[in-house]
Amino acid sequence: NAAAAAAARPVVLWMRDPEAAAAMARTRENERHLPGVTLQPGVRPTADVADLAESEAVLVVTPAQTLRGVLTALAPRLRPDAALILCAKGIERGTDAFLTDVAAEVAPGASVAVLSGPSFAADVARGLPTAVTLASRDGALAAALAAALSGPTFRVYHGSDPRGVEIGGAAKNVLAIACGAAIGRGLGESARAALVARSFAELMRFARAWDARPETLMGLSGLGDLVLSAASAQSRNFAFGERLGRGASLAEASGGKLAEGALTAQGLVALARRRGVEMPVAEAVAGLLSGTLGLDAAIADLLGRPLRAEI
Numbered sequence: 001n002a003a004a005a006a007a008a009r010p011v012v013l014w015m016r017d018p019e020a021a022a023a024m025a026r027t028r029e030n031e032r033h034l035p036g037v038t039l040q041p042g043v044r045p046t047a048d049v050a051d052l053a054e055s056e057a058v059l060v061v062t063p064a065q066t067l068r069g070v071l072t073a074l075a076p077r078l079r080p081d082a083a084l085i086l087c088a089k090g091i092e093r094g095t096d097a098f099l100t101d102v103a104a105e106v107a108p109g110a111s112v113a114v115l116s117g118p119s120f121a122a123d124v125a126r127g128l129p130t131a132v133t134l135a136s137r138d139g140a141l142a143a144a145l146a147a148a149l150s151g152p153t154f155r156v157y158h159g160s161d162p163r164g165v166e167i168g169g170a171a172k173n174v175l176a177i178a179c180g181a182a183i184g185r186g187l188g189e190s191a192r193a194a195l196v197a198r199s200f201a202e203l204m205r206f207a208r209a210w211d212a213r214p215e216t217l218m219g220l221s222g223l224g225d226l227v228l229s230a231a232s233a234q235s236r237n238f239a240f241g242e243r244l245g246r247g248a249s250l251a252e253a254s255g256g257k258l259a260e261g262a263l264t265a266q267g268l269v270a271l272a273r274r275r276g277v278e279m280p281v282a283e284a285v286a287g288l289l290s291g292t293l294g295l296d297a298a299i300a301d302l303l304g305r306p307l308r309a310e311i
């Protein structure tokens with residue numbers, strides 16, 4: 001909707017379910033995920049992949065764990081010069097691969113960009129002010145895509161550090177679960193602020209070790225998204241953690257919604273360990289989710305760590 005609004009541009013909205021596509025074409029609304037938001041006139045819902053054949057740029061917005069399957073199906077049907085803009089936030093389970101690496105494997109030679117930042121879909125769709133980052137190793141491409149997608153209330157900054165941008169998006173979901181659990185357990189706002197700051201320190205260490213620019217993590221896609229997700233019950237990752245903190249089981253905690261951090265936590269700590277990065281908050285979340293650590297033990301572990309210099 002934002003892309004179509006930006007320049008009255010035609011946008012093909014591909015989805016896998018023909019019935020859902022037909023219903024959306026008829027009602028001009030995504031009743032399940034975005035009720036009350038009318039599709040822009042330029043948006044054309046379809047379930048036919050062939051309708052993407054002429055697209056100059058494709059925003060891939062399915063959950064992180066489906067990226068490989070979706071791109072495998074779509075890539076051969078796209079223009080060879082189509083830009084792939086990855087919007088999912090996560091690390092692939094099983095391979096511990098960054099999503100840009102999954103895309104490079106499945107669609108070799110494609111121009112890949114990452115779009116991420118503090119942005120609840122409901123806010124963007126309703127035209128509330130939002131600012132995000134779009135990065136590609138091809139900086140000129142990133143600038144062109146950012147200009148094409150920006151609109152009066154949707155500001156897209158551009159950059160050339162896609163690895164930094166994807167690290168921010170994937171890791172903030174894990175760290176938001178920790179903040180949610182702390183609030184759910186009744187640890188208070190001071191604890192939340194401490195967790196945000198120490199989580200940010202983890203993000204910076206991880207980024208340095210994985211060849212990203214620390215300053216990318218200081219921007220919208222790092223600190224910006226961490227603050228949003230750690231501070232808002234609207235975040236599904238925060239809400240997941242909050243329910244865990246209140247004593248819900250892992251099965252109950254998702255509330256039937258996607259909590260990407262729960263699927264990415266193990267991959268994040270595996271990558272951190274591989275490069276010797278200390279991430280105690282992320283480790284605590286991974287321990288909680290794998291059942292090797294209870295919440296009170298996780299809190300005691302974090303509070304009992306040896307005191308050290310802050311920086």
Ligand SMILES: NC(=O)c1ccc[n+]([C@@H]2O[C@H](COP(=O)([O-])OP(=O)(O)OC[C@H]3O[C@@H](n4cnc5c(N)ncnc54)[C@H](O)[C@@H]3O)[C@@H](O)[C@H]2O)c1
Nearest residue numbers: 016061062063064066070087088089119120121122258260
């Ligand atoms: N919702 C947000 O506010 C928001 C904001 C920024 C980024 N993201 C990221 O975008 C990604 C998707 O999140 P979401 O909120 O749209 O999730 P969602 O669960 O609300 O919707 C995902 C959609 O993808 C579809 N889907 C799932 N598997 C598919 C497949 N194999 N092929 C085709 N379609 C498939 C589902 O049917 C559903 O319509 C996540 O990685 C999330 O972190 C979401």
Ligand SMILES: O=P(O)(O)OC[C@H](O)CO
Nearest residue numbers: 117118119120235236237
């Ligand atoms: O609801 P969440 O936790 O998936 O967060 C949505 C977006 O990633 C916020 O930027």
